Amino acid sequence: MGPLAVNDIISSNTNFFLAFVIGIGFGFVLEQCGFSSSRKLAGLFYGYDMVVLKVFFTGGVTAMLGLLFFSLFGWVDLGMVYVNPTFLASAVVGGLIMGAGFIMGGFCPGTSFCGAAIGKIDAMIFILGLFIGVYFYAFGYPLFETLYKATPMGSPKISTMIGLSDGIFALILVVVALGMFYVSEWVEKTFPREEY
Amino acid sequence: MEKTTLSNRTKYLNPYIGGVLLGLVLLAANFIAGRGLGASGAIKSVVVSTTQTVAPKYAENARFFKEYKEEHSGSPMKNWLVFQMLGVLVGGFVSGAFAGRLKFKVEHSPKITSRRRLIFALLGGIFFGVGSQLGRGCTSGSALSGMAVLSFGGIITMMAIFGGAYALAWFFRKNWI
Numbered sequence: 001m002g003p004l005a006v007n008d009i010i011s012s013n014t015n016f017f018l019a020f021v022i023g024i025g026f027g028f029v030l031e032q033c034g035f036s037s038s039r040k041l042a043g044l045f046y047g048y049d050m051v052v053l054k055v056f057f058t059g060g061v062t063a064m065l066g067l068l069f070f071s072l073f074g075w076v077d078l079g080m081v082y083v084n085p086t087f088l089a090s091a092v093v094g095g096l097i098m099g100a101g102f103i104m105g106g107f108c109p110g111t112s113f114c115g116a117a118i119g120k121i122d123a124m125i126f127i128l129g130l131f132i133g134v135y136f137y138a139f140g141y142p143l144f145e146t147l148y149k150a151t152p153m154g155s156p157k158i159s160t161m162i163g164l165s166d167g168i169f170a171l172i173l174v175v176v177a178l179g180m181f182y183v184s185e186w187v188e189k190t191f192p193r194e195e196y
Numbered sequence: 197m198e199k200t201t202l203s204n205r206t207k208y209l210n211p212y213i214g215g216v217l218l219g220l221v222l223l224a225a226n227f228i229a230g231r232g233l234g235a236s237g238a239i240k241s242v243v244v245s246t247t248q249t250v251a252p253k254y255a256e257n258a259r260f261f262k263e264y265k266e267e268h269s270g271s272p273m274k275n276w277l278v279f280q281m282l283g284v285l286v287g288g289f290v291s292g293a294f295a296g297r298l299k300f301k302v303e304h305s306p307k308i309t310s311r312r313r314l315i316f317a318l319l320g321g322i323f324f325g326v327g328s329q330l331g332r333g334c335t336s337g338s339a340l341s342g343m344a345v346l347s348f349g350g351i352i353t354m355m356a357i358f359g360g361a362y363a364l365a366w367f368f369r370k371n372w373i
Binding site for chain 1: 208209211212214215216217218219220221222223224225226227228229230231232233234235236239240242243244247258259260261274276277279280281282283284285286287288289290291292295297298299300301302303304305313314316317318319320321322323324325326327328329330331332333334335336337338339340341342343344345346347348349350351352353354355356357358359360361362363364365368369371372373
């Protein structure tokens with residue numbers, strides 16, 4: 001049955017329309033959680049507000065379990081769901097550069113659009129920076145190309161790589177997430193939060 | 197009195213409930229489109245589209261744009277993530293309107309100036325822009341969506357993003373605490 005668009009159950013235009021609807025849900029939930037505030041997001045890195053960790057891992061685990069159950073019920077063919085390819089070197093270096101951007105800018109791309117949508121000027125400037133960064137990358141691509149294409153590994157699943165079934169790995173991830181939630185509740189009590 | 201209660205009630209959603217809702221949105225994206233959420237991909241679409249319009253000759257020869265054309269058919273703006281990001285703007289605005297948070301402002305710690313906040317916001321954006329291209333997606337497309345489908349690369353990128361930010365947190369602490 002699913003994914004609907006890949007199986008041609010819905011047309012390409014319907015898929016685009018639903019992308020817009022899904023985006024509304026995405027933006028609404030992020031804003032409701034407070035992801036439109038850079039001070040709230042940056043709290044993760046200083047311990048005064050762990051909302052990012054809680055929302056991010058609850059979201060990831062929910063979607064992961066949902067996909068596994070959908071697959072079990074025969075509602076979605078996991079073989080047709082896009083799995084991000086792994087290029088180890090650029091995944092690490094790109095991630096570290098994004099980490100630097102996160103601690104400086106206080107946003108990531110998705111949350112900056114959320115902040116801009118409610119009038120945060122710092123979020124709009126962050127978006128301006130995003131465009132400058134992507135233009136810089138595009139025009140300076142020869143500088144980055146070797147690193148970008150280094151160490152291709154296909155699209156492996158982490159469960160396969162460590163020799164576990166998806167279900168067992170998912171169970172481990174759920175336990176790890178619960179552990180992190182427990183720790184983050186404790187961390188928030190330890191580091192004071194100002195009103196913002 | 198009643199106003200205080202109302203503003204307290206509408207402040208922010210419980211993060212675990214918010215997380216479950218976010219997960220359901222991500223699940224819907226995978227069920228409908230066979231792919232996860234994303235943000236930086238939409239920016240890439242705009243960059244490709246504007247360059248093709250303003251400097252078509254350059255775009256035809258430069259490798260970045262050639263590779264994009266080989267991988268994508270049709271107009272770069274007729275892209276799943278572009279429609280999704282337009283939705284994000286609408287959804288964020290509607291949520292802010294319901295919660296009474298619509299306001300033009302530069303948000304920053306009282307210990308720093310607006311100017312300093314904006315300079316670092318710009319720098320942060322530039323870094324995130326470059327990093328998202330190398331990482332084949334940002335926190336949404338690579339880290340969150342990658343985790344949902346157990347992608348090895350996505351989980352590595354996620355650890356690098358959060359690890360990198362924690363490693364540098366001490367140096368930028370004056371901006372936030």
